[in-house]
Amino acid sequence: AQSVTQLDSQVPVFEEAPVELRCNYSSSVSVYLFWYVQYPNQGLQLLLKYLSGSTLVESINGFEAEFNKSQTSFHLRKPSVHISDTAEYFCAVSDYSSNTGKLIFGQGTTLQVKP
């Protein structure tokens, strides 16, 4: 069985400050890792993903995440946040060998960017 733990339910931060949203996972099999973002009254949008190769993955809007296999973590970071980054962030895993792509999500972290 797989599980995802997001260690912080809420992260308040001032604009232009750095931020880290923490994610740990548990799995007996190899997994793919994802970060999704959810803005109010909207569905989920893929932010970035780790499938293989370099353990550091980046998104087009300045977020990055690093896969750490030994610590089973996939923390999300941004060096300088904007007001528009205020949203709910979900870490998710998917079984590497699954044909279905079923996602297991964490509980979510609310990022609150203050002016």
Place this chain on the structure above:
Amino acid sequence: DAGVTQSPTHLIKTRGQQVTLRCSPKSGHDTVSWYQQALGQGPQFIFQYYEEEERQRGNFPDRFSGHQFPNYSSELNVNALLLGDSALYLCASSLWGQGSYQPQHFGDGTRLSIL
């Protein structure tokens, strides 16, 4: 290029009633998955449909059922509604055979409220 579309956007029902939610996948996708997102929680996998058959199911009772049509669109049916069924129901589409390698695309969801 149309993304995943869901209808209705909002729905209010009373306990014991039945409800049907609808989803049209992203153009070119043939697989539909349904997730339930309770308030303050991460999405939970309900089931997935491909070739008009249920391919995988999460830990949800038989009150939750689904259907997929030849045009790949899908319905989620919930019978004997309970207060605990109040949630945002998300539909995600993907291409079968890609497995976990390709991310699922999500719709904006249907907000179901049970009174």
